[in-house]
Amino acid sequence: MTTRITALGLILGGALWAAPTFSKDVAPIFNRHCVECHRPGSVAPMSLLDYKSARPWAKAIRDAVISRKMPPWFADPKHGSFSNDPTLSKADLDTVRAGSRTAFPAPEGPSINTCFPGCRMPARTSP
Numbered sequence: 473m474t475t476r477i478t479a480l481g482l483i484l485g486g487a488l489w490a491a492p493t494f495s496k497d498v499a500p501i502f503n504r505h506c507v508e509c510h511r512p513g514s515v516a517p518m519s520l521l522d523y524k525s526a527r528p529w530a531k532a533i534r535d536a537v538i539s540r541k542m543p544p545w546f547a548d549p550k551h552g553s554f555s556n557d558p559t560l561s562k563a564d565l566d567t568v569r570a571g572s573r574t575a576f577p578a579p580e581g582p583s584i585n586t587c588f589p590g591c592r593m594p595a596r597t598s599p
């Protein structure tokens with residue numbers, strides 16, 4: 473029985489640690505693909521330069537990258553692929569999606585206390 477609970481704890485713990493964190497996983501993607509527009513004084517309405525400004529936008533960011541509305545790309549893919557294509561790779565998309573699902577775990581590491589309304593809090597296991 474104890475073994476069972478420990479194993480479950482390890483699985484849940486592993487899943488939490490695997491969650492992308494803002495500074496380590498998500499910020500480099502934003503820096504490559506988003507902040508050229510999403511910075512104070514640029515064309516986009518909000519900054520994605522740091523955790524504090526990006527976090528309230530977690531849900532909108534999730535929607536925008538899943539629907540591929542962001543980053544905007546106006547060239548028509550039927551004319552071939554472009555070397556400066558800003559589209560997110562599948563891996564980057566997955567990272568942003570996973571990170572935004574938990575409203576971006578805090579910069580210092582995954583946190584189970586931050587969650588935007590509507591997202592699911594991880595189940596609490598042992599005391």
Ligand code: HEC
Pocket residue numbers: 502505506507508509510515516517529532533534536537542543544558560
């Ligand atoms: C070429 C400039 C540019 C780039 C690059 C860019 N954005 Fe934007 N973004 C905009 C502009 C302009 C708006 C406001 C107009 C709009 O909503 O279409 C916007 C709006 C948004 C919104 C609000 C959408 C909504 O539905 O209200 C989100 C979220 C967003 N961007 C996320 C991102 C993310 C994440 C990236 C990188 C993966 C990114 N953007 C890259 C220019 C950009």
